[in-house]
Amino acid sequence: MSITLDFNGKNLAKGKSLHLHYLPAKISGDGEANVETYFNNYTREAPEYGSGMLNNALRGYPLVGERMKVPEGYKGLVLQETEKPLSESTDRQLRLTGVFDEFTYWNYDKVPSNGDPFRQAMLMADVAKALSEPISEQDLEAEIRRNLESKKENDS
Known part of the structure; x- marks a missing residue:
């Protein structure tokens, strides 16, 4: 069809x-x-x-x-x-x-509310946009550093 x-x-x-x-x-x-x-x-x-x-x-x-x-x-x-x-x-x-x-x-x-399935479907346009945007190496490295620092703080 x-x-x-x-x-x-x-x-x-x-x-x-x-x-x-x-x-x-x-x-x-x-x-x-x-x-x-x-x-x-x-x-x-x-x-x-x-x-x-x-x-x-x-x-x-x-x-x-x-x-x-x-x-x-x-x-x-x-x-x-x-x-x-x-x-x-x-x-x-x-x-x-x-x-x-x-x-x-x-x-x-x-x-x-955002708990409604229809509203969640409408939010997917924003999620799809965020997931499809390219990420630079600098942004990726900065995020990895932030995660490592956050993990060190939580372990202390």
């Missing part, structure tokens, strides 16, 4: 900017939703949970959320399948339907 992405760099620049919500729910539907009227209008600041926290509810379940930015150097994309696949092995084609730089991340009745 192959996946074809149907967009180019020009589409990214002029793609429709979207305001997205990451919800802890599976919604079996593929139609339009009037999010502005029936969800966004009920989103409130929730300082009791911390700075920048929000609250709302979905089908009676309380939500606590926060606005998150896409990691620097990355662009959030919304892709949509052009045709429903007939089987798992069918080739698929996705087209760009919008772009985003920030979104609202929601949890059921608990404050979002």
